[in-house]
Amino acid sequence: MRLEGERESGNVEDRRGAGGFSRGGIVPIGGGLGGLAILLIALFLGVDPRVLLPGDEPAPQTQQVDRRAPPGSAPGQQQGGGTEDPARRFVAQILGSTEDVWKDVFRQAGRQYRDPTLVLYSGMTQSGCGTAQAQVGPFYCPLDQKLYIDLGFFREMQERLGAPGDFARAYVIAHEVGHHVQNQLGTLQRVDELRQRVDRADSNALSVRVELQADCYAGVWAARANAERNILEQGDIEQGMNAASAVGDDRLQRRSQGYAVPESFTHGSSAQRVNWFRRGLQSGDPRQCDTFGAQSL
Known part of the structure; x- marks a missing residue:
């Protein structure tokens, strides 16, 4: 990528070395899937990563954390790495590039884009959705x-x-920013309400559409x-297409357990992820990212 001269966002909160800790290697989490499988499947997660862990519940939606910067720091100030x-x-x-793109997209639609904050951490930290772990x-x-x-990662x-x-x-990064775009547009809230009224299979299907739309938004940014x-x-x-394919649910499940279970997919197959990323990349138009209105994914 050509990034020489590109501006740096001031919305990076660097918590590395500010109280987090690193665990030694990848450890098994939950029942049935090892830690590596969970890590891979959790890539590009929309809300709380623990929704993927069998038998675990997401963090309570009312949980709050201290969002103040570490002592002696200002918003966006480095804590772990040097200059x-x-x-x-x-x-x-x-x-910074995603900020510029989405501000322009929102402005053209008569809306205002609010920048997200990106938190860098090592091993473990606290988020508004609970504990974040590597x-x-x-x-x-x-x-x-x-x-x-x-x-x-x-x-x-x-x-x-x-x-x-x-x-x-x-x-x-662009995929996760895509979830922020969904949050500002109210998509995540509407899907969360729907998921509470349907069974697990339909809930998973809704999650797939959320994730594929974020893939498409990543393509729009690029x-x-x-x-x-x-x-x-x-x-x-x-490289982007390879990354999208590498994190397809079918590929990850075959890697971890030797076979795929389509009704358990939460992010989409490799082909679907590549297809929706390509759609955003080729069009540059977020209106082409309506996974919820698509008859076929």
């Missing part, structure tokens, strides 16, 4: 409107998921950012 921290700079540049991968919490990422993507490259990492700033290089799109 020459390339990983943090990359994250801040991608977040094992469950990046996720977005609608209660505090923050994205949570342990940067070690990008290493897991490359080494265990076979999804290397800057654009694959940018896709992760298309618009590239049209405006020419940020994509040869091979970047292939």
Whole structure:
């Protein structure tokens, strides 16, 4: 990716080294699936990662956390990395790019886009949706409107998921920002209300449509950012498509248990994820991301 000269967002909250801790390796979580499988399936989660854990309930929606910056810091101030921290700079540049794109999209629609905050942490931290742990991968919490990422996950993507490259990492961030867009548009709230009135299979089907729409929104960001700033290089799109395919429910389930159970999908198949990401990338139009009105995914 061409990011030289791209601005860094000031909405990065760096909690690395501010009280979190790292666990040694990936540990099993829940019953039936190992920790690695949970981590992979939880990639690009919409709300609370614990909805994927068998027998566990999501964090109470009323739970609150102290959202003040750590002592001696200002909003967006680094806590873990130094001024020459390339990983943090990359994250801040991608977040800044998504801010520019979605502010423009919302402005054209006569609305105002409110920037999310991206929290970097190591091992474990607190979110408005409960405890954030590295094992469950990046996720977005609608209660505090923050994205949570342990940067070690990008290493897991490359080494265990076979999804290397800057654009694959940018896709992760853009997908989570897509959930923030859904939150501002009221999509997450409406889906949450529907999920409380249907059975598990229908609830899973709704979750798939939420996730595929966020994939499409990630593609919209990439298309618009590239049209405006020419940020994509040869091979970047292939990296994004590879990342979308790598986290399809069918592929992850076959990897963890040897077979796929379509009715249990919560994020969509590899083909579906690639298809909706491509749709956003080719159109650059968020109106093309209506997964809820689509007859076929």
